[in-house]
Amino acid sequence: MIFMHRDAIPGPKDNKVTVEAELLKLLAYFAALIFCFYGFWFINITNRNPSHYRITFSHTDNYLLNNRRFKNNGPKIIKVEACLETLTALEVAESVCGHLPPEMNGTRYLLKPLRNLSIAFIGDSRIRDVFHYFRCMLRGHPFRATQFFHDDIYKSLRRNLTLSFYWSPFPNAVLTRLASKWKFAVMDPPQYAIMQFGAWSVMKLSLGLDSFSKYSEGVRSAAIIFGETQNQTLPIWMQTLPGNPFTNRADSWVKHANNSEEIERYGREMRRIAEKEEQIVWTTAHDIGLRDVLMYRDHIHPGTTLIQKFACQLLSFIGSKKQPISRNLL
CATH class of the missing domain: 3.40.50.1110 (SGNH hydrolase)
Structure with a gap:
């Protein structure tokens, strides 16, 4: 379905198209909120229960992760993708005692x-x-x-x-x-x-x-x-x-x-x-x-x-x- 600007649509269809557009916007916002909520819920649950997400982590990756630099460009905005990336390192402690x-x-x-x-x-x-x-x-x-x-x-x-x-x-x-x-x-x-x-x-x-x-x-x-x-x-x-x-x-x-x-x-x-x-x-x-x-x-x-x-x-x-x-x- 193609939506035109309401000024270009004649007569009685104005209200109908406007309502449809607003509904689509609301649905998009609602979907975005669900995505953010699910992302942060997953992160919190995983952090509280690290056994739910068990991945080994090498010394090299550990060094690279610990020496990564993050730039502060204005307000701190937590991105779900960035948080999920850190979950690959939940078992960093696996290599604490390498001689054992x-x-x-x-x-x-x-x-x-x-x-x-x-x-x-x-x-x-x-x-x-x-x-x-x-x-x-x-x-x-x-x-x-x-x-x-x-x-x-x-x-x-x-x-x-x-x-x-x-x-x-x-x-x-x-x-x-x-x-x-x-x-x-x-x-x-x-x-x-x-x-x-x-x-x-x-x-x-x-x-x-x-x-x-x-x-x-x-x-x-x-x-x-x-x-x-x-x-x-x-x-x-x-x-x-x-x-x-x-x-x-x-x-x-x-x-x-x-x-x-x-x-x-x-x-x-x-x-x-x-x-x-x-x-x-x-x-x-x-x-x-x-x-x-x-x-x-x-x-x-x-x-x-x-x-x-x-x-x-x-x-x-x-x-x-x-x-x-x-x-x-x-």
């Missing part, structure tokens, strides 16, 4: 230890990435590094699991507050507390001050606070590079950005204090970073591969329910 046998490398197997637990993540953007990675695993979402600068929490009633993130570039004040609440039962203490001391403290204090002494003082203070919580909470330190030794940045707090020895000086100091205070330290992000800087996604943040490795080690450690012999996660 296939039957022990699935999401369900890896996440088994995360039941009846409370885990706290304390620190800056680097520990935030670890918290967000675990949250993505549990939700069945693909991991993308994201930015938020506030406390956050994830709870799973089915697993009786709580993951808490406490944002703090300068963690000592936060540690003191949390340790006090845990000690006096104002807040239920977590079984594990993952901490990253961060480089911001040193970046700020290095302006005209002895940054190494201040760094040492800050780490020692954090270790003492953490030591007071060990009866109910097991602390684990995630040691990262304070800055990329091969990246020359004007805002780097390291005086000689290309001198890895200057970086390692801080690394040795942290390990010395941690060992003295009997703290568990995960050193992979520091040691591998010195050898292969491409494991970092920028000048300061461990990349997805390192975070996956930490996730594997942490889950294996929790699953064993045993203290490591060397008190180090290597």
Whole structure:
């Protein structure tokens, strides 16, 4: 049927054609609404039940997805097609522990230890990435590094699991507050507390001050606070590079950005204090970073591969329910 403009249609047919045109418009709008509703309903249902959509995801695709850049061209409009594209990555956690046998490398197997637990993540953007990675695993979402600068929490009633993130570039004040609440039962203490001391403290204090002494003082203070919580909470330190030794940045707090020895000086100091205070330290992000800087996604943040490795080690450690012999996660 061909519709002409109503001014070109003579006489009594005007009203009939106009009504037909309006009905067709309404039907088109209604169909579009149904399509959008169904698309978002499918996405929400799939996100809540990732087992409904199970697809494996390779390391290469994972790298490409995590490093994809999205341009912000005005208002944020969620397209159903774009959301459906991300569903191909729901099982990103399948390849977390690449060294394990296939039957022990699935999401369900890896996440088994995360039941009846409370885990706290304390620190800056680097520990935030670890918290967000675990949250993505549990939700069945693909991991993308994201930015938020506030406390956050994830709870799973089915697993009786709580993951808490406490944002703090300068963690000592936060540690003191949390340790006090845990000690006096104002807040239920977590079984594990993952901490990253961060480089911001040193970046700020290095302006005209002895940054190494201040760094040492800050780490020692954090270790003492953490030591007071060990009866109910097991602390684990995630040691990262304070800055990329091969990246020359004007805002780097390291005086000689290309001198890895200057970086390692801080690394040795942290390990010395941690060992003295009997703290568990995960050193992979520091040691591998010195050898292969491409494991970092920028000048300061461990990349997805390192975070996956930490996730594997942490889950294996929790699953064993045993203290490591060397008190180090290597």
